[in-house]
Amino acid sequence: MQTPHSSPDYKFRFQDAAIGAQMLFVAFGALVLVPLLTGLNPNVALFTAGIGTLIYQLLTRGKVPVFVASSFAFIAPIHYGIATWGLKSTLSGLVAAGLVYFIVSLLIRIRGIGFIQKVLPPIVIGPVIIVIGLILAPTAANMAMGKIMENGVAVQAIPQTKALAIAGISLAATVLASLLGKGFFKLLPILCGIIAGYVASLAMGLVNFEALASAQWLAVPAFTMPEWNISAMLFIAPIALAPIIEHYGAIQAIGQITGRDYVKDPGIDRCLFGDGVATSVAGMLGGPPCTTYSEVIGAVALTRAFNPAIMTWAALTAILLAFVGKVGAALETIPIPVMGGIMTLLFGAIAVVGLQTLVKAGEDLLEPRNMIIASLILVLGIGGMVIGEDSGFALRGIGLAGIAGILLNLILPKSR
Numbered sequence: 001m002q003t004p005h006s007s008p009d010y011k012f013r014f015q016d017a018a019i020g021a022q023m024l025f026v027a028f029g030a031l032v033l034v035p036l037l038t039g040l041n042p043n044v045a046l047f048t049a050g051i052g053t054l055i056y057q058l059l060t061r062g063k064v065p066v067f068v069a070s071s072f073a074f075i076a077p078i079h080y081g082i083a084t085w086g087l088k089s090t091l092s093g094l095v096a097a098g099l100v101y102f103i104v105s106l107l108i109r110i111r112g113i114g115f116i117q118k119v120l121p122p123i124v125i126g127p128v129i130i131v132i133g134l135i136l137a138p139t140a141a142n143m144a145m146g147k148i149m150e151n152g153v154a155v156q157a158i159p160q161t162k163a164l165a166i167a168g169i170s171l172a173a174t175v176l177a178s179l180l181g182k183g184f185f186k187l188l189p190i191l192c193g194i195i196a197g198y199v200a201s202l203a204m205g206l207v208n209f210e211a212l213a214s215a216q217w218l219a220v221p222a223f224t225m226p227e228w229n230i231s232a233m234l235f236i237a238p239i240a241l242a243p244i245i246e247h248y249g250a251i252q253a254i255g256q257i258t259g260r261d262y263v264k265d266p267g268i269d270r271c272l273f274g275d276g277v278a279t280s281v282a283g284m285l286g287g288p289p290c291t292t293y294s295e296v297i298g299a300v301a302l303t304r305a306f307n308p309a310i311m312t313w314a315a316l317t318a319i320l321l322a323f324v325g326k327v328g329a330a331l332e333t334i335p336i337p338v339m340g341g342i343m344t345l346l347f348g349a350i351a352v353v354g355l356q357t358l359v360k361a362g363e364d365l366l367e368p369r370n371m372i373i374a375s376l377i378l379v380l381g382i383g384g385m386v387i388g389e390d391s392g393f394a395l396r397g398i399g400l401a402g403i404a405g406i407l408l409n410l411i412l413p414k415s416r
Contacts, residue, residue: 020313029191034070048287052278093236094283101276131381133351143340170197170341197338219325224286
């Protein structure tokens with residue numbers, strides 16, 4: 001086992017390979033949840049998580065023991081983007097989100113981290129995160145009730161009584177694992193919720209195995225290339241600001257665990273650049289954007305497995321699983337109320353993270369300047385406001401809320 005201050009060791013050891021596979025297991029529930037909730041391909045998500053982690057390690061000189069995979073911050077915009085512009089156009093927005101990482105990393109290299117903190121203070125980031133969490137709350141409720149969207153209309157696909165029962169079981173298992181779980185079970189609340197809801201669905205006869213039976217064991221993931229759409233790019237790209245702040249916090253957290261200052265070496269600019277390249281590559285292949293997984297950081301703290309080479313094994317395991325066709329087919333047999341139960345908690349939890357951002361910063365939300373910024377971000381983001389729809393360069397939702405918040409913070413005079 002590696003000590004906190006020892007150098008990365010890439011010699012082959014079966015023990016490291018086993019621990020790496022275990023790290024993937026810790027991340028697996030959240031990793032596949034994003035494609036399951038957004039309609040993306042789970043096998044592609046596994047592949048892009050593996051490739052993204054390898055890219056991240058390469059660009060950070062193999063110094064940071066983290067795993068990057070599907071970002072929850074993009075669930076709502078992917079949902080909206082696919083419904084509005086289609087999958088391929090939405091992917092162009094995900095590629096553009098990676099470009100935002102590049103810009104921020106360049107600004108940090110030139111001006112220092114203080115410049116970003118000035119442009120993106122908590123009064124902007126907090127409300128934007130709240131918008132990300134709540135913009136698709138109706139979708140979570142519909143899925144929990146067994147409804148699916150067809151041509152913009154919620155249609156009952158599963159009897160509501162059964163759907164609510166399954167969603168309740170899934171939600172309860174997630175909550176109990178989060179509150180009462182010990183060791184690795186505490187790191188896997190989402191996976192516990194999926195398993196409990198799936199078992200309940202089996203008992204009620206709501207699982208269809210036809211797709212699983214017809215799926216091949218070995219198959220190339222269904223990669224999808226983007227089609228460039230300016231409206232989708234303007235809508236989705238600003239959302240990267242939230243996971244950028246999340247990534248900065250994650251790098252500080254793993255540094256405290258291992259006793260290394262990764263903000264200085266390899267540098268937070270390199271870390272953000274690596275995450276951005278991973279996100280853009282994922283979008284080019286049809287996968288969800290990448291972010292640092294706090295579950296894996298928790299597993300590193302629990303196992304004291306500090307060697308970054310372990311994450312290489314986790315990444316390689318993810319890539320191998322991506323070529324097992326039965327894996328994606330099995331995941332797609334999960335009924336929608338199982339996901340709906342988890343989404344009701346997940347979207348609310350994201351919003352609470354935004355509230356916590358404001359609380360930790362000690363912001364006075366009744367102070368006029370803060371109230372104006374927060375109020376406009378929330379209404380523009382959640383209320384359905386669209387700017388420039390006739391021109392083809394429409395701004396709406398989270399993208400509009402994020403840009404408005406940044407501009408208001410820069411333009412409005414500071415409080416005395």
